[in-house]
Amino acid sequence: MEDSAGPKRSVTVADVAKAARVSKATAARVLGGYGVVSDKIKDQVMAAAAALEYRPNELARSMSTGRSGIIGIVVGDIENAFFSLAVRGISDAARLAGFDVIISNSGEKLEAEKSAVDLLIGKRVDGLIVTPARCDSIEHLRHVGRAGMPLVLFDRSIPELAVDAVTGDDREAAIAAARFMVEAGHRRLAYVSAMDPEGDGLTDLTRISNSAVRERVEGFVSVLTEAGLPSPLHYVRLGATDQAQTDAVMKRLLSDPSPPTAILASDSLVGLRVFKSLQSLGLSIPDDISMISFLDADWTSVTVPPITVVDQRVYEMGKLAGERLVARIEQIPLAVERLRVSTSLVIRSSVARIGR
Structure with missing residues (x-):
């Protein structure tokens, strides 16, 4: 009935x-x-x-308290284990403080990021955590402040914006990885990133609009320069945005008259793509070529050989960003800071010692 x-x-x-x-x-x-x-x-x-x-009734509650109880998060690529871990840290901190989260994925595209920020502002979230796709196009981020919302940057910093940023110690992390390879005898080191290239070849580091990538390349180049190696930018490659593009990047690198003997991959997705490219070319790690990847992702410890990595403590970074945003929402008086979370090198079996 x-x-x-x-x-x-x-x-x-x-x-x-x-x-x-x-x-x-x-x-x-x-x-x-x-x-x-x-x-x-x-x-x-x-x-x-x-x-x-x-x-x-959330609408009624927001009208009476002036808050939505929601934090907005805009990340670069949720498929990347780095951002998945970060979101978990942010969400745990938010939930502990009584906030829910709305997550948006920009795909590292500026226009998608702008749309996501506008949408979240329209939903009257209480604050935003954003990983900026570019650090040289920031008007939409200034608008967050004009809308009266606290903003915390994650993974990347923009000094021109007077807001908090939570990042890894990117320059020092790249220095540690590059120095480890140089001390193992390597003299031709490559750096491979997923960031879209701007023109042919990289001759000016200021052209890198992603602050994390720029600082890592700066650290990488400083070690090569310190070691007296010629043309330290020669083996820096951008554009490893998917497997096909990474295969093309690797083929160009390895067809160089003096190909690199070691590679530093800028994140775990790039690292996995590089690993697959080397496999498809029939090259053995570390006998034919050595590699280190950023982020201690699950795959890096189960490959043959296991991969030496830069451990970035991403969950702690996310949690710290969430806590910082909550403090801003609660109007706790704090100086604007860039909070750097230290990294460490996890040494495994993917870097060979070679004769000088």
């Missing part, structure tokens, strides 16, 4: 108050998380709310 009673009526604060035998104002204070009530009354109200399956 069909139920002719129609849709179930939403449970209201008044219903909860009646069931808990308290005033509507008291029930509203408990359910809204503001004001002061005794533990006994709070327990009564929460028990009544659970029994009635009360669901808060």
